[in-house]
Amino acid sequence: MLNVDEKIVGVLGATSMVGESLLPLLTQAGRQVRAYSRQVVNKSCENVVWRQLPPASSDSKPGLPISLLGGSKTVASAASGFSMDAPENIKYWLCVAPIWVLPEYLNFLEHHNARRIVVLSSTSRFTKTDSPDPEERIAAHRLADAEERIRVWAVSCGVEWVILRPTLIYGRGRDKNISEMARFICRFGFFPIFGPALGLRQPVHVADVAAACISALQTPGATNRDYNISGGETLTYKQMVCRTFAVLGRRPRLVKVPIGVFRFALACLRMLPRYQKWSVAMAERMNKDLVFNHEEATRDLGFKPRPLVLTAADVPSR
Numbered sequence: 001m002l003n004v005d006e007k008i009v010g011v012l013g014a015t016s017m018v019g020e021s022l023l024p025l026l027t028q029a030g031r032q033v034r035a036y037s038r039q040v041v042n043k044s045c046e047n048v049v050w051r052q053l054p055p056a057s058s059d060s061k062p063g064l065p066i067s068l069l070g071g072s073k074t075v076a077s078a079a080s081g082f083s084m085d086a087p088e089n090i091k092y093w094l095c096v097a098p099i100w101v102l103p104e105y106l107n108f109l110e111h112h113n114a115r116r117i118v119v120l121s122s123t124s125r126f127t128k129t130d131s132p133d134p135e136e137r138i139a140a141h142r143l144a145d146a147e148e149r150i151r152v153w154a155v156s157c158g159v160e161w162v163i164l165r166p167t168l169i170y171g172r173g174r175d176k177n178i179s180e181m182a183r184f185i186c187r188f189g190f191f192p193i194f195g196p197a198l199g200l201r202q203p204v205h206v207a208d209v210a211a212a213c214i215s216a217l218q219t220p221g222a223t224n225r226d227y228n229i230s231g232g233e234t235l236t237y238k239q240m241v242c243r244t245f246a247v248l249g250r251r252p253r254l255v256k257v258p259i260g261v262f263r264f265a266l267a268c269l270r271m272l273p274r275y276q277k278w279s280v281a282m283a284e285r286m287n288k289d290l291v292f293n294h295e296e297a298t299r300d301l302g303f304k305p306r307p308l309v310l311t312a313a314d315v316p317s318r
Contacts, residue, residue, distance in 0.1 A: 009217070010034045010090040010112065012053065012105065013097025015041060017174040018120060021210035022094060023048055029214065034090055056104035091115040094213050100142040103149045109159075116160040116223075118216045120209070121147055123165045123228055127290050133281035147226070154224075162216040163226040164209070167292055170308075171206035173316040178203065181244045182315040183274070190253040191245070194262055194283040197238040197254070200291050202230035205314075208305040215301040222300045228292040233307035237286045240308065247310035259283070 009026055013019050014035035026033050027047040035041070036053040043050060090112040095102050099121045109117065125143035128136040147163055154161040170178040185191055212229050216222050235243075238254065245252040257265065262283050269275040297303035 006091065008032045008034060008088070008090050008092070010036060010093045010109075010114075012036050012093065012095040012102070013120075014050070015039060016096050017169070017172055017206050018096040018209055018213070020172060020174075021206050022096060022213060025210055025214055034088070053105070053108075087112050089113050092217055093117040094217060095119045096213065099150070100146040103146055103153070106150070106153045110157055114157075114159055116162075116217065117150075117154065118162045118164065118213050119147075119150055120213065121163050121165045121226075123167050123230075123290070123292050125165065126292075127285070127288075128281075131281045132284070133279045135277075136279065136281055160223045162222055162224075164212055164216060164297075165226065165228045165292075166204050166209050166212075167228075167230040167290065168201055168203045169206055169209055170203050170310075171314050173314065175206070178240070178244055178310070178314065179316055180274075181241060182248060185245060185248060185250065186316075189250075190255050191241050192257045192262065192265070192283075193238065193241065193254050193286055194257060194259060195287045197241070197286040198236045199285060199287045200234050200289040201237055201240050202234050202291055203240065203308050204229060204231040204305050208232075208303070212297060212301055212303050215303065219301055225296075225300070227297040227301065227303075228294055229297050229303055230292045230294045230305065231308060232305035234291060235308060243308060243310055244315070247312065247315055257283075 007030065009031045011019060011022060011026070011033060014023060014033075015037045019035070023033055023035060023045065027045070031047070033048040035048050035050050037050070038053050038055065040052050041050040091114060093109060093114050093116070095117060099119055102119060121143055124136075125140050125147070128140040131137050131140070150161060150163070153159070168177045169175050173179050181191060208231075209229065212227075216227070241254060242252045259280070263280055266278055266280060266283075269278060294303055294305070
């Protein structure tokens with residue numbers, strides 16, 4: 001039987017795609033949720049208390065524990081921009097916001113007496129390190145840097161940590177992968193590919209990611225570890241696109257585009273806000289294997305991801 005403190009779980013990034021899947025799983029498990037978001041959320045959910053996360057100030061010192069700031073709650077408050085009045089004791093935390101924002105809130109977590117934290121990162125920290133796109137290389141560096149800063153902070157504060165790195169996440173019609181494919185197909189009636197598009201992928205459903213987060217939170221043997229979590233099926237990029245056509249009720253229409261034409265078309269597409277982050281590097285990766293073993297997560301966390309069987313709930317409503 002969990003005591004009151006053990007029932008409470010703080011969630012950072014509660015309005016995110018993974019956060020939306022997490023909250024009902026936590027309440028079903030008998031947890032009392034403190035759901036944090038940078039936005040004001042007006043929702044009424046049983047056993048979920050919504051709170052607005054205050055922004056970190058520009059002069060914050062992310063990653064420095066209170067003890068290194070002179071041991072003073074007042075000093076920590078000034079350094080981090082947080083109100084330190086009457087903190088609630090929240091020992092367990094799940095961070096499903098972008099991992100690179102978490103170092104800005106480590107003092108906040110320490111002030112709430114965090115003792116264990118599960119953080120969502122991404123396998124992109126490995127797959128984009130040698131990307132020809134400088135923005136992607138920067139993103140990979142930010143992921144790796146945030147992971148290291150969290151580890152250093154956790155060790156210095158005696159906080160147990162687990163880092164989960166999912167592969168390509170899909171589901172709920174909110175992801176930037178299969179859902180974006182579906183939007184493109186619905187808008188233009190085809191999907192462009194570069195070369196044979198035979199690079200291997202392991203899409204992982206958002207619900208499986210959420211379940212892995214909860215398992216990592218409550219598995220004592222999984223402490224101070226990082227895990228790669230991938231989908232239950234390995235398929236080619238081309239097959240993934242074809243399944244997206246299928247769930248939309250459309251016959252696959254894939255158009256092979258030479259890289260030169262792709263560059264020109266991309267320059268035009270990026271004039272539209274939705275496609276501003278598309279890059280040539282994304283096209284080149286269509287023929288690169290992005291495969292990660294999740295045996296350790298299966299062994300320690302009971303992680304059993306589903307194969308890629310798309311439903312209407314996984315893509316945006318039309």
